[in-house]
Every structure is written in structure tokens, then in C-alpha cells.
Amino acid sequence: MFLHRPEKQNSINKMNTKLVGALLVAILLIAIGGYFFPAFPASLGIVGTRFPNGLAVGTTAAVTQNKITIGNSGTAVGTANFGTCHIFLGAGGGTYVLAASSTVKLDCQGTDTLRVGPAASAALTGVTVGDSVFVSATTSFPLITDRGSLKITGVAASSTAGYIVVTFVNDLGASVTLATTTVQGWRYWSVK
Secondary structure, three states: OOOOOHHHHHHHHHHHHHHHHHHHHHHHHHHHHHHHOOOOOOOOOOOOOEOOOOOEOOOOEEEEOOEEEEOOOOOOEOOEEEEEEEEOOOOOOOEEEEOOOEEEEEEEEOOOHHHHOOOOOOOOOOOOOOOEEEEEOOOOOOOEEOOEEEEEEEEEEOOOOOOEEEEEEEOOOOOEEEEHHHOOOEEEEEEO
């Protein structure tokens, strides 16, 4: 007949617990060591692997005449500039009244009249004629209503270096006043 000995069972359980704990610590140390000290550099994947941002392993990135081209059919980029620009409302600063059903082109430039007060416009560094430009208005930019909206219908590098021309269309049915607080602090990006 088999006799049950609880004290022997407890010592076996304790030994198993220690063994499992030691095994888990060893696995954790190997994993951490492998993360911080890999035996070989990590590979991005095999040639042809595509990533969501458009890059692919094995595609070319060529630099010629100080321009970079990514991929086999990419457009060469010489420079990229980004920063903050401000719609210039005139040397008096303050406001600009845009009549109902009208269109106006205003410069996005470097002078922040909200901070420095009325002043002359200032060129943005690196923006030149022929650049591809992108502009993002502030969240305080007005107006979309049930009667219509104030729209930005175009953005282009000016024929004067350092300026971005933004075209506004007012289809609200009434005049609208652009104030310094709504046309300051826009973000731009230009590429040539």
C-alpha cells in the first residue's frame, strides 16, 4: 500500500517552483541580451518589401547634382523648407475686409504682426519661384456656415522670392473681416 507523505510533496513543489522561476529568469536574460546585444544587425526585410509610407527595401535612392531621388521613378528634390508664415494684411496690420462674392490673393510671409505690431512684410527663407508649396491654416481660421464659406482655393510660390501667395474666395454672401488673430501662425512646407 502506498503511503502519502505531505512533507515530501511540499519539498517537491518548492523545488519545482524554484526550477520554473530560474528557467523564467534565464529566458528573460536571454531575451534582454538579444535585444540590446544582437548577434547581427536587424534587416528591414527582403528586397521588394514595401512599407506603408511608400519606402521599399531594395529600391534606389540616388543623389545627383545635390538632389535626391527616392525610388526608380521619384521626382528629384533639391531642398525642402518648412516653418511658420503669417498672412500679411497690409502695413497697418489688424484687419482686411473681403467683400461678398470676391476673391483676393494675400501673401503668407515672415512678419508676425500680432506680436510685433504693424510692420513691413518679411520674406521667408528658402521659398523661391517654382517651388511646390503647401500651407496649413490655423484652427481659428473662419468661417463655414449654412450660408457658405470662406475658402482657400490656391497656394503658390510668389514671383517674389520669400513669399507664398494664398488665394481666398468669399462665398458667404456678405463681407468678412480677416483679423490678425486668424491669419497668424500658419504652417508651410516648400520643396524644389
